[in-house]
């Protein structure tokens with residue numbers, strides 16, 4: 001297939017681009033190159049004849065129309081978004097503009113192109129979303145595809161809004177859509193403002209490792225390359241109009257995750273004292289959801305997908321990747337907001 005991947009210079013989008021190319025698809029990578037983007041993430045495929053890059057903003061309808069008519073994709077995988085909850089607390093406007101309005105413009109551009117092609121039923125608009133749209137769980141229970149939406153941060157509210165529009169475009173216009181809601185990703189090429197890389201890099205720099213609140217918030221951790229595999233499987237085999245929850249089957253409290261990373265570093269790059277001694281508890285994030293957990297029964301039973309790595313294995317691979325790729329992350333430390341506490345409201 002020829003895939004139009006939006007946000008393909010970001011963390012998950014670049015994993016999708018690399019995996020799709022390895023699977024033999026052609027890829028048009030559409031990305032505005034915001035602070036979160038890094039073209040090195042796709043350097044391994046950049047010279048391939050089946051790869052093209054378009055620097056464009058999903059809020060720019062004219063650019064989207066030109067890209068659709070020039071490249072004539074068989075499917076869209078929509079990952080472009082503002083993605084950092086802490087930044088959404090400080091500045092929600094760009095989240096609404098990109099995640100809500102940008103998705104609207106992309107849907108409209110896709111619909112216009114699809115109509116012009118004679119409404120092919122094998123066209124797909126695959127929207128990649130988050131489990132954060134479902135809100136916060138207590139100690140028990142899991143999110144299923146039927147869990148009511150209950151977003152609680154500007155980020156998750158903007159993603160929930162985009163999910164509703166994507167479903168509405170299928171119901172109203174017949175656009176063949178797919179939707180996935182996944183849990184917290186981690187892995188290589190993760191931008192150094194998110195928890196896992198921040199812990200690794202602060203530890204290596206011998207700086208305090210800040211843990212919000214008491215570190216009791218629970219997340220279900222999904223290795224990014226497993227996620228990319230799942231997304232391509234849903235694209236190829238998922239039932240039109242259906243949504244699929246994608247989880248890592250790896251629930252962990254933040255404090256336990258941080259301790260695991262410190263223990264891996266103690267083994268791979270021992271310091272003068274255990275890295276866990278750098279942990280500091282700091283004021284919690286406003287509106288910090290207590291627990292997310294994904295029930296992955298649908299994607300497992302219908303499509304036969306399960307994550308391939310445990311949290312221990314995935315974290316070890318990730319830590320090794322950061323140790324081996326210092327030039328990649330060092331270049332990003334100067335970007336606006338990186339290394340500072342954001343989102344204290």
Ligand code: NAD
Pocket residue numbers: 006007008009010011012013030031032033034035036037038056057058059078079080081082083084098102128129130131159181182183184185186191
């Ligand atoms: P990211 O922030 O690493 O990358 C986002 C990419 O989108 C960047 O390359 C950026 O330049 C691009 N982009 C931003 N605004 C744009 C615009 N207006 N026009 C065009 N491109 C634009 O994000 P990520 O972590 O890779 O997340 C990708 C998608 O997956 C997002 O939709 C996010 O909501 C979703 N998601 C992420 C996670 C996670 O744990 N990271 C979990 C669930 C869902």
